[in-house]
Amino acid sequence: MKNFMKGLSFWVLLIIGLTALSQQLGKKQQVTDLPYSAFKQMIKIDRVIKVVIDNKNNSLSGKYYDEEKKESAFRTTPVNDPDLVRDLEAHGVTFSGETEKTWWVYFNNFIWSFGPFILIIAFWLFMMKQMQAGGKQAMSFGRSKARLQTSAGKQKITFKDVAGIDEVKEELQEIIAFLKSPKKFQRLGGKIPKGVLLYGSPGTGKTLLAKAVAGEAGVPFFSSSGSEFVEMFVGVGASRVRDLFEQGKRSAPCLLFIDELDAVGRHRGAGIGGGHDEREQTLNQLLVEMDGFDTKEGVILIAATNRPDVLDPALLRPGRFDRHISVASPDLKGREEILAVHTRTVKLAKETDLNVIARRTPGFVGADLANLVNEAALLAARKEKEAVEMEDLEEAIDRVIAGPQRKSRLISDREKKIIAYHESGHALIAKLIPGTDPVHKVSIIPRGPALGYTLQLPLEDRYLTTKGEILDRLSVLLGGRVAEELIFNEVTTGAHNDLSKATELARKMVREYGMSAKLGPLTLQKPAEEIFLGRDIAREKAYSEKTAEMIDFEEKGIIDQALVRAQKLLKDNIDKLNLLAAKLIEREVLVGDEVELILSGKKLPPVNGANPAKEEVKINPVRGLA
Numbered sequence: 263m264k265n266f267m268k269g270l271s272f273w274v275l276l277i278i279g280l281t282a283l284s285q286q287l288g289k290k291q292q293v294t295d296l297p298y299s300a301f302k303q304m305i306k307i308d309r310v311i312k313v314v315i316d317n318k319n320n321s322l323s324g325k326y327y328d329e330e331k332k333e334s335a336f337r338t339t340p341v342n343d344p345d346l347v348r349d350l351e352a353h354g355v356t357f358s359g360e361t362e363k364t365w366w367v368y369f370n371n372f373i374w375s376f377g378p379f380i381l382i383i384a385f386w387l388f389m390m391k392q393m394q395a396g397g398k399q400a401m402s403f404g405r406s407k408a409r410l411q412t413s414a415g416k417q418k419i420t421f422k423d424v425a426g427i428d429e430v431k432e433e434l435q436e437i438i439a440f441l442k443s444p445k446k447f448q449r450l451g452g453k454i455p456k457g458v459l460l461y462g463s464p465g466t467g468k469t470l471l472a473k474a475v476a477g478e479a480g481v482p483f484f485s486s487s488g489s490e491f492v493e494m495f496v497g498v499g500a501s502r503v504r505d506l507f508e509q510g511k512r513s514a515p516c517l518l519f520i521d522e523l524d525a526v527g528r529h530r531g532a533g534i535g536g537g538h539d540e541r542e543q544t545l546n547q548l549l550v551e552m553d554g555f556d557t558k559e560g561v562i563l564i565a566a567t568n569r570p571d572v573l574d575p576a577l578l579r580p581g582r583f584d585r586h587i588s589v590a591s592p593d594l595k596g597r598e599e600i601l602a603v604h605t606r607t608v609k610l611a612k613e614t615d616l617n618v619i620a621r622r623t624p625g626f627v628g629a630d631l632a633n634l635v636n637e638a639a640l641l642a643a644r645k646e647k648e649a650v651e652m653e654d655l656e657e658a659i660d661r662v663i664a665g666p667q668r669k670s671r672l673i674s675d676r677e678k679k680i681i682a683y684h685e686s687g688h689a690l691i692a693k694l695i696p697g698t699d700p701v702h703k704v705s706i707i708p709r710g711p712a713l714g715y716t717l718q719l720p721l722e723d724r725y726l727t728t729k730g731e732i733l734d735r736l737s738v739l740l741g742g743r744v745a746e747e748l749i750f751n752e753v754t755t756g757a758h759n760d761l762s763k764a765t766e767l768a769r770k771m772v773r774e775y776g777m778s779a780k781l782g783p784l785t786l787q788k789p790a791e792e793i794f795l796g797r798d799i800a801r802e803k804a805y806s807e808k809t810a811e812m813i814d815f816e817e818k819g820i821i822d823q824a825l826v827r828a829q830k831l832l833k834d835n836i837d838k839l840n841l842l843a844a845k846l847i848e849r850e851v852l853v854g855d856e857v858e859l860i861l862s863g864k865k866l867p868p869v870n871g872a873n874p875a876k877e878e879v880k881i882n883p884v885r886g887l888a
């Protein structure tokens with residue numbers, strides 16, 4: 263496209279230039295054709311200045327004063343006129359016997375007579391060429407751009423290269439076993455998932471995992487990206503999807519990988535203006551292909567996204583991407599392992615301690631850590647060191663943090679402390695109020711938009727919630743913000759999500775559940791359909807201004823009550839809060855039992871073995887606090 267524009271602008275400039283030039287020359291050569299008689303008349307009244315007689319072409323040209331007394335050129339065809347010379351002499355006109363054709367006269371004549379033709383032909387040739395090239399492109403439009411990446415040549419990527427996400431690797435073992443010997447699995451009649459969806463923040467190693475699965479199984483790996491399927495022209499994406507699957511079937515057993523699935527897989531009909539036709543077609547094609555192909559053929563599809571929430575539910579249905587695996591940001595231990603993987607090929611000085619580096623890099627994902635090691639190696643090389651030292655690694659941390667790509671997700675030490683207190687606030691209040699849902703996990707590892715989270719899981723399914731329980735929950739929700747305020751004497755924007763949840767709860771108590779003593783058991787809910795402005799306006803208010811005021815007052819009262827309670831609880835237990843936060847900063851993730859141990863003043867067992875931060879493999883966010 264760039265070349266096309268360059269070529270086009272060249273031609274446009276050329277045309278403009280030539281036109282201007284010939285116009286310029288043309289102006290000089292405004293030649294009036296005079297009848298011979300008129301010419302003779304002009305001589306008589308002394309208006310002819312100079313004459314050039316061209317005997318060869320039997321033509322006569324020169325300069326004369328025109329009607330406006332301006333000097334201008336004329337041309338005439340002489341008749342046989344023996345008196346001409348005498349007349350010219352008599353009136354003192356300069357005359358000569360040759361045309362004064364200079365190069366530009368020829369050029370000008372040429373341009374005037376052939377220029378436009380040449381330009382048109384040149385332009386036409388140019389367009390033809392472009393169209394041919396475009397045609398070739400159009401022919402290949404429908405082709406999948408999937409790149410085949412086999413182990414040939416390059417070193418094979420295996421699970422050894424993927425660190426810190428052991429439970430994900432475990433989940434994928436089955437897929438590997440299947441790809442290794444598809445026949446064996448079919449004989450037993452087991453259903454192998456067709457599609458696996460890996461979801462998690464960018465840089466957590468989803469692509470790496472997919473490659474490693476192919477590497478482990480020793481099958482070809484076709485990689486493509488959802489954004490490649492979304493093209494300008496309707497139908498192109500769909501045909502690319504078809505092509506990708508064709509390719510897969512031809513090379514079975516193999517692994518097809520689609521990165522950025524959300525680019526095609528967005529909820530249909532979402533977006534203004536009836537959605538994106540092309541994308542919808544592509545998505546439909548993807549669904550059709552997924553339904554059409556059989557795992558018997560030994561093709562497995564792995565897709566990656568960091569927005570599982572926007573995916574069209576049809577994609578996630580059984581028989582499609584029915585296996586969902588969360589690839590979480592690594593915790594402390596995971597980070598240390600990833601660092602170990604990436605420093606395998608780097609010469610490290612003896613005293614380097616990767617654990618220290620891992621501690622200093624909360625919020626870093628695999629890609630950040632890989633980047634960090636690379637930066638450190640470059641720094642050490644620049645200083646002409648024998649090996650990468652601790653100070654290089656430390657400096658590299660700052661570089662990665664300051665770097666342009668991942669700035670937003672990285673967390674400073676102070677932020678880490680604030681988040682730790684915030685989450686400890688939630689957890690501690692949940693622990694202190696008897697009867698609230700048990701704390702399942704507290705984490706200060708960012709997940710999605712949340713910087714940390716406290717997860718409470720109910721012991722049993724509940725169908726009824728009492729007013730007291732909602733009030734307890736409100737206190738837990740506000741605990742994060744209260745803790746921040748108590749310790750740092752200021753509040754951050756981090757509690758935004760908690761506050762909106764709390765407000766929503768209070769709103770429901772008053773308007774839906776009739777739990778306000780003042781207003782009584784009335785439903786003051788506005789009907790849900792009123793989100794459409796038109797209807798809202800058209801509708802009469804269901805209650806008076808006065809009631810509206812009272813609703814506001816009651817809602818605020820409920821929040822205030824919960825807030826005061828949370829403040830008192832945390833103030834009275836500030837030592838426990840400090841203890842919990844300190845441990846959280848150290849470990850980053852605490853499970854329920856560990857919180858219990860800390861609060862009862864016992865020592866935690868040392869970190870070892872399995873990753874305590876094993877994520878629930880579920881696509882719907884579990885009930886939790888941000």
Ligand code: ADP
Binds near residue numbers: 426468
């Ligand atoms: P995603 O697809 O999730 O955005 P990638 O798989 O492209 O992330 O990861 C980018 C790079 O980061 C990888 O090539 C690898 O070098 C590094 N990386 C990410 N996660 C890990 C991990 N768990 N172990 C080792 N390296 C990792």
Ligand code: ZN
Binds near residue numbers: 685743888
């Ligand atoms: Zn919170």
